[in-house]
Amino acid sequence: MKIGYLGPKATFTEAAAALLFPSQPREPYDTIPDCIDAAAAGEIEAAVVPLENALEGSVNLTLDYLIHEQPLPIIGEIVVPIEQHLMVHPYFTPHWREVKEVYSHSHAIAQCRKFLHTVLKGAKQVPMTSTSAAAKFVSEHPHLPAAAIANRLAAEKYGLVIVQENVHDYDYNHTRFIVVSRRKEPLSPASPLYAGDKTTVVVMLPQDRPGALHQVLSAFAWRRLNLTKIESRPAKTGLGNYFFIIDIDAPMDDVLIPGAIAEIEALGCTVQLLGSYPYYFA
Numbered sequence: 565m566k567i568g569y570l571g572p573k574a575t576f577t578e579a580a581a582a583l584l585f586p587s588q589p590r591e592p593y594d595t596i597p598d599c600i601d602a603a604a605a606g607e608i609e610a611a612v613v614p615l616e617n618a619l620e621g622s623v624n625l626t627l628d629y630l631i632h633e634q635p636l637p638i639i640g641e642i643v644v645p646i647e648q649h650l651m652v653h654p655y656f657t658p659h660w661r662e663v664k665e666v667y668s669h670s671h672a673i674a675q676c677r678k679f680l681h682t683v684l685k686g687a688k689q690v691p692m693t694s695t696s697a698a699a700k701f702v703s704e705h706p707h708l709p710a711a712a713i714a715n716r717l718a719a720e721k722y723g724l725v726i727v728q729e730n731v732h733d734y735d736y737n738h739t740r741f742i743v744v745s746r747r748k749e750p751l752s753p754a755s756p757l758y759a760g761d762k763t764t765v766v767v768m769l770p771q772d773r774p775g776a777l778h779q780v781l782s783a784f785a786w787r788r789l790n791l792t793k794i795e796s797r798p799a800k801t802g803l804g805n806y807f808f809i810i811d812i813d814a815p816m817d818d819v820l821i822p823g824a825i826a827e828i829e830a831l832g833c834t835v836q837l838l839g840s841y842p843y844y845f846a
């Protein structure tokens with residue numbers, strides 16, 4: 565069966581999919597929802613989509629789509645180093661400092677904010693569905709005074725010239741990519757890239773219960789369950805109503821995490837399990 569990823573070819577997401585599924589056929593999808601929908605429909609065995617970048621934070625579209633639209637389980641995660649390069653059509657190489665438009669995924673643009681503000685001040689920043697979609701667009705519009713921000717593979721694939729390397733603002737640039745699928749079994753830890761296991765839950769607090777968030781965190785703390793991330797996202801039920809996405813630094817077990825979830829639900833919270841899965845470092 566095929567593996568879907570945020571395309572077109574030569575995205576960072578494809579690189580993540582290739583690392584996790586080196587021998588399986590891959591299918592690009594234009595958007596993150598299209599890719600997740602294909603996995604939900606069984607068109608593909610699993611979808612690989614970006615979840616969080618070290619500089620710009622969560623890819624909200626991925627989080628919101630999984631929480632509100634397609635609750636597919638997360639069965640694995642891989643963290644991939646990210647190098648953003650500025651690239652132009654070969655015709656424009658001598659004049660790259662005169663570009664009027666820079667195309668890329670919004671997260672990639674955000675990772676390069678300082679570079680764009682100083683070196684290409686005034687150039688219009690145009691968000692695209694992915695970094696390689698931006699590279700493909702620039703390659704197909706040689707007459708435009710435009711550049712793309714994407715990876716080296718995209719420059720090679722779409723015949724662009726890298727005029728500035730590593731234009732991301734900070735060195736420690738990595739992105740978390742998740743694998744979602746209708747199948748329930750998590751990916752195998754039998755990989756040289758395996759680094760551990762985590763469990764992700766989404767908690768909705770009860771209305772008007774002072775201290776509820778502290779009680780939720782305590783339910784994990786006294787069980788010595790380490791939390792590596794907690795993030796609020798709008799519940800889309802009115803300003804001030806949030807989901808809390810919580811990453812637990814442990815696989816689902818038979819006692820501690822179910823006990824914490826039962827305790828939190830007894831407090832009046834709703835809890836959605838996004839997945840318990842291995843994570844890998846590239």
Ligand SMILES: O=C(O)C(=O)C[C@]1(C(=O)O)C=C[C@@H](O)C=C1
Pocket residue numbers: 570574575576577578614615616617623646669671672693694695696738739
């Ligand atoms: O995979 C890609 O190339 C994307 O455009 C997505 C994405 C992201 O959403 O974070 C992936 C890696 C980078 O952080 C920039 C963009």
